[in-house]
Amino acid sequence: MSNFFYEAATKILNSSITEWKENGGKIVGCTCSYVPGELLHAAGILPVRIRGIETTGTDIGDAYFGPFICSFPKCVLQLVGKGKYGFLDGTIITPGCDSMRRLDECWRKAGEDYEGIVPPYFYYFDVPHKTLPHGMKWFKEEIVRLVNSLEKHFGVKIEDDAVKDSIALYNKGRHLLKELEELRKDQDVRVTGTEAFAVTIAGTVLPREVFTTRLEQFIGEIKNREPVGRGKKRIMLIGSISDDIGLVELIEKNRDAIVVAENLCFGVRYEGHMISESGEPVDALAEGYLGGSICPRMFGKYKERLALLKQKIDEAAVDGVIMQNIRFCDLHGSEHGLFERDLEKAGIPCLKLEREYGPLTETGRIQMRIQAFLERISSK
């Protein structure tokens, strides 16, 4: 695996972030994929997706969040409380789901007890749950408000032309991720799921120019590799938030399994979804980030999500689907019940896996279930 991508995927404070800060750059953390990174990029700010890796406990998270809450935001708050996100100049909270949006209050309230953990710029980006005309209008207004707020706080001007350039750059990265996904569909797949996932995660925290250049090189390199998946069961991994390559690694530790596709919150759900480079940038961003979104927070889009899964399953010749969700994630958890019903009916074996976020403390249990699932697929 590329050390560069591996380091970015497994460390909160990776070398690119350190370098960015040393050069006096500003960094803003985002809690969800609905924040258009292009806006921050156009302002010369590095957007990074806020993650929960490297936690060893949740004592701080537990002191603010209640007990019946997803462990991902708890791990994030833990890192915040420990000062691991001290490099952030700002944070944008999004109502991605109920657990994540309460990071807003919990982070601010923890800031009353732990000095200096609330970044000077702290913003709530109100993303609607629908794409009807008034929903799109609301979202466009939110984008404009965000632009105004960033300009005011950071003393920058976010020009339309700069946003258009950023959209073009981000699209290049999206195109490359799409290319990587196409390579994974190949029967003679030359990249492991762990590597591919590390690349995708790295894309959420690296400066976009660096990421795009490195990804282009990486794709060129893997095309000349030997196949790595012959004779293995082709697995698709889907579900709720997952930014830990350890889970993919765990699946691929089994000699007879390779992860060839995914549909994860941190993954490549929208890799092929380009943002329009013509017209008004705000319209294009709104259409791309909200209009095209079918993640489970966009209630009522089950059929679209199922169709997307089936398409990916067909294209990548998937043998089985592992559906993972963090405990208390009902959005994904309940939907997995429906996916299981509909995919099994279509002859696609499924495994539902509920787990805790954080260091894979449940490795043994999870591995046992994965192995049993692989046995089931093999016996078909």
Next chain:
Amino acid sequence: MRQELLEYNFDWMMGCLMDGGAKAAKSTPKEQQVLMRYMPYFNKTIDMILGEGEAGELFLKMMCRFFDNLLTAHEKGKKIAATTFCFSPAILYAVGAVPVTFEIMSALANMTWKRGAFDYLDFGCEVGLTETSCSSQRGALGAYFAGMTEELDFLVYDTPGVCDTNANSFVFTATYLNKPSYQLNYPQRLNDERTNRYHLEDYKYLIRFLEEQTGNPLDYDRLAEVLKEVEKQDTIIADIEDMQMLVPCPMPPIYNMFIYAGRFICSGLPEYTLALEKMREKVRENAEKGVSGLKSGVEKRRLYLCYIDHYTVDLNFWRWLDDHGISHLGSILSKSFAEGTGYAKELEGSTYSMDTSTPEAMLNSIAQLNARLPMVRSIRGPYDQPNMWLDETLAIAKAYKADCIIYNGTPGCRNTWGMVRPFARDLEKHGYPTHILYGDAFDDRVESWESTRTRLEEFFTVRGLL
């Protein structure tokens, strides 16, 4: 689902229980005794409701009307719309549809069955809902998934981004049962022009959906009629709420539940108005005498429930409050937020008013009313944002002279569990002893009533409240 449960329809059985209960009100003691033999697990609940005299009887009659509407809807060519307690059913009555509110059905199942709603809760998980999903819908949904109810025609809900677990239950049900659905959606703020416009626009799309589903164009004369009835009901509720501020509180604790149960299933129906009028009469009578609405007549403490109440077997929670001389000052469910309500004076822009002068004004009124129902009003955005949950709780606690505050909910309520600890700490900072209950309002297996009772006793004792 166990075979014996499949023998009788879930909603039909509950309708029969309500009917029996209502009839018991006018029967002789001997007749009552015989009747009660046929409703062994509803005895204590019915006893408590009928113990409220005519108000209890009218409440049961209102419930009977609700069940009669529901159980005969299809015979009468009407559509059944599943909805939630955060959505005003008035609009459904206006378009000629019959509402069924899942949370009310779950609460009833808990109050009336030997095993509460356990079987239905578990069956919900069997078909795919997570065991961490909200019990307030799941308690009824199991029966719907098992086909033990009148068939739903469509679903309407309004909780995405306010309570994702609630919204998720609806979207799961719509998908599982292959029924059409529409969701209203609320921005994080409440009281600004931009948000109000969004509410109205969204509501107009809802109307289109309802017209499509029922095949009936919205009759604005009918809507005006329903809204005027709602206005009348809001005025009575406001009167009761005002008297509830008196010391001692002249309102019996269980009236809170009567008020909001009616609002969630019979808003705009005259049966609800009748029950409210009788309640107001009783509360006024107590107020004039200067006596408490508690059975003992002696008020020891005043409690505000900042979230929801507790509904498991036999209405134990309500009985406990009454037995201990604790006045129930309401909860997030019972406050109407109609214009002019005393507690909302300090919460600018938090209320709605009824204007039936034009179709547009009517739509705006009901859209704004809907936006102020429980949860969608106060937990849509950060709790410490102006006029949200913290401000609202403090304003109510102050207006009603609460001695303490209790949070009670369900483990499924991700949205409040996400911030209830700092919220409770903030209330304490303002001088209100605040207790967080960790049980489930709809599922005794999460924490038995005995344990909940012990925790309540501990709180009141340790904090020197009793």
